[in-house]
Amino acid sequence: MRSSCVASIYRPAEDSYLLQRHVERLVEGSVLDMGTGSGIQAVAAAKKPNVRCVVAVDIDPAAVEAARGRAEEAHVSHKMCFINSDLFANVEGRFDWMVFNPPYLPSEGGVEDRTWDGGGTGRETILRFLEGAKEHLTPGGSILLIYSSEAGIEAEPYGYKLVVIEEKRLFFETLYCARLTLS
Numbered sequence: 390m391r392s393s394c395v396a397s398i399y400r401p402a403e404d405s406y407l408l409q410r411h412v413e414r415l416v417e418g419s420v421l422d423m424g425t426g427s428g429i430q431a432v433a434a435a436k437k438p439n440v441r442c443v444v445a446v447d448i449d450p451a452a453v454e455a456a457r458g459r460a461e462e463a464h465v466s467h468k469m470c471f472i473n474s475d476l477f478a479n480v481e482g483r484f485d486w487m488v489f490n491p492p493y494l495p496s497e498g499g500v501e502d503r504t505w506d507g508g509g510t511g512r513e514t515i516l517r518f519l520e521g522a523k524e525h526l527t528p529g530g531s532i533l534l535i536y537s538s539e540a541g542i543e544a545e546p547y548g549y550k551l552v553v554i555e556e557k558r559l560f561f562e563t564l565y566c567a568r569l570t571l572s
């Protein structure tokens with residue numbers, strides 16, 4: 390039981406480390422880590438003295454528990470809370486920063502794996518997130534988002550200004566870390 394739950398949790402990879410570098414550098418105040426997985430981003434944020442509180446969210450209850458465990462090991466759980474939610478369904482409040490390493494690849498058919506399957510175009514989860522995020526950003530708040538050249542994103546029609554802050558070429562795709570603000 391436990392091993393099958395653990396096996397479903399995304400093991401930090403190139404995309405995680407790309408985002409983590411900018412979480413460590415940029416976030417402050419109140420932070421939402423959407424799709425927390427192992428909790429790598431949430432804990433990196435919570436370790437920063439200028440971060441007041443971190444909310445770690447995942448649709449997978451096993452991931453929420455993994456993030457809680459990582460936070461306890463790092464002795465930062467006192468400034469965090471953990472929510473099982475499909476995007477913003479169970480989330481309240483507004484945040485100065487949101488970070489999301491989403492499922493960003495197009496579906497391949499067969500069994501859906503929420504760690505990477507972003508729907509038919511690969512953009513479905515990201516676009517739902519961008520729509521919901523508007524109600525949960527503080528004025529002047531920012532989002533750090535990972536996406537792939539395999540799917541791309543259109544943020545402007547959703548009312549965001551997007552600036553790529555780092556890109557990383559891999560064997561079959563380029564990963565982007567972007568900062569988005571409401572325009």
Ligand SMILES: C[S@@+](CC[C@H](N)C(=O)[O-])C[C@H]1O[C@@H](n2cnc3c(N)ncnc32)[C@H](O)[C@@H]1O
Pocket residue numbers: 398399400401402404405408423424425426427428429430446447448449452474475476490491492503504505514
């Ligand atoms: C690529 S993994 C990223 C995990 C971790 N944040 C990292 O950087 O390594 C994507 C995560 O998003 C979660 N996820 C997928 N769809 C979601 C949704 N609709 N709402 C919340 N979390 C979701 C998955 O369960 C998975 O943990």
